[in-house]
Amino acid sequence: MPSITDPAGYWDRYGRGVADETPEDALKNAFGWCQYEGHGPGDELLGDPLTTLELGHGRGNAVAALATMGITATGVDLSPVQVEAAHARWGELANAHFERGDVLDFLITTNRRWDAIYSIWGAVWFTDPNVLLPAVLDRLAPGGRLVFSHAPHIPDTTTGAIGMWAAGYTGAQVAMARWSYHPDQWTELLTRHGYTEVHARVLPAPDPANVGTLLVESRRRR
Ligand SMILES: C[S@@+](CC[C@H](N)C(=O)[O-])C[C@H]1O[C@@H](n2cnc3c(N)ncnc32)[C@H](O)[C@@H]1O
Incomplete structure (x- = not known):
């Protein structure tokens, strides 16, 4: 498979397609794990x-929902389009x-720790867990939680890195990968x-x- 050539560009194109909502509408049901x-x-x-970090925050609605509860809520996202849109909607x-x-760059260059790190159909799906999981663990406070969701693995197909042509079948060769596993495999990986x-x-x-939702909860030891 060709190397991943332009993930930020892919997510910028995706981000431009996300419907704009008023902050009031965006806050309704803003925090959910399911589609x-x-x-x-x-x-x-x-x-x-007291502190949370979202991996791949998109428009930032879930971060905003936590912030309105008094939590110091941070998100990190690869896409300049999504980050600008989140700032525009929630900057105040x-x-x-x-x-x-x-x-990964963010986690390995920060010295901060969070009580909870989470991802909602976000970066966890698109990052090699054997690299990401140690980086997240290192940045979780003792007893802190890692929770994430995305689509379930398709039964009777190969698990692991699943490649896809991200600019369609007539566009540039933009290769992306999603990491897909059954629940028992996630349990083994995290453990x-x-x-x-x-x-x-x-x-x-x-x-x-x-289609249901893969939902994974876990903790760093106290
Ligand atoms: C499908 S969207 C979901 C956004 C949001 N969590 C939501 O539920 O609306 C996936 C998001 O993850 C971000 N993302 C994907 N890979 C990433 C990475 N390696 N680092 C940071 N963000 C990433 C994308 O830019 C995109 O905004």
């Missing part, structure tokens, strides 16, 4: 954090902070990298015939 609005658990999976909100960059209290599952869709 179905108002479905499934919410921010209670983060525990009772005290406690909401948005950083531009690749999550091997030193996480504890791992709970990985697929949450059914409201209509169980539709």
Whole structure:
């Protein structure tokens, strides 16, 4: 597979396609792990954090929702389009902070720690977990949580890095990868990298015939 040539450009194109909402509308159901609005658990999976970090915040709605609760909420995102849009929508909100960059670069160059680090269909899906999981663990406060969601693995297909042509089949050769595993494989990966209290599952869709959500909870030891 060709190397990943332009991930920021891919996410900028994606970000330009995200519908604009008023801040009031964006805050309704802003924090959810699922692709179905108002479905499934919410921010209670983060525990009772004073500080949070979102990996791949997109428009920043979840960061904003946490900030309105008094949490010092930070997000990091690769896409300049998404980061600018988050600043434009939430820049006035005290406690909401948005950083531009690749999550790995960000995690390995900061000396900060967070009570909870999370990702909602975000950067965890697009980053090699064998590199990302140690970097996140290092930046979690003792007892801190890593929680993330994205699409479940497609049964009877190969797990691991799944390549895709990100600019379509008639466009430039922009190669991207998503890392996809079954819940028991996420449990093994997280446990091997030193996480504890791992709970990985697929949450059914409201209509169980539709695609569910992979949801993974874990902690750093106290
Ligand atoms: C599908 S969007 C989800 C955004 C948001 N979490 C939401 O639920 O609306 C994925 C986001 O992850 C960001 N992203 C992907 N890979 C990343 C990386 N390596 N570092 C930082 N952000 C990344 C993208 O720029 C994009 O904004």
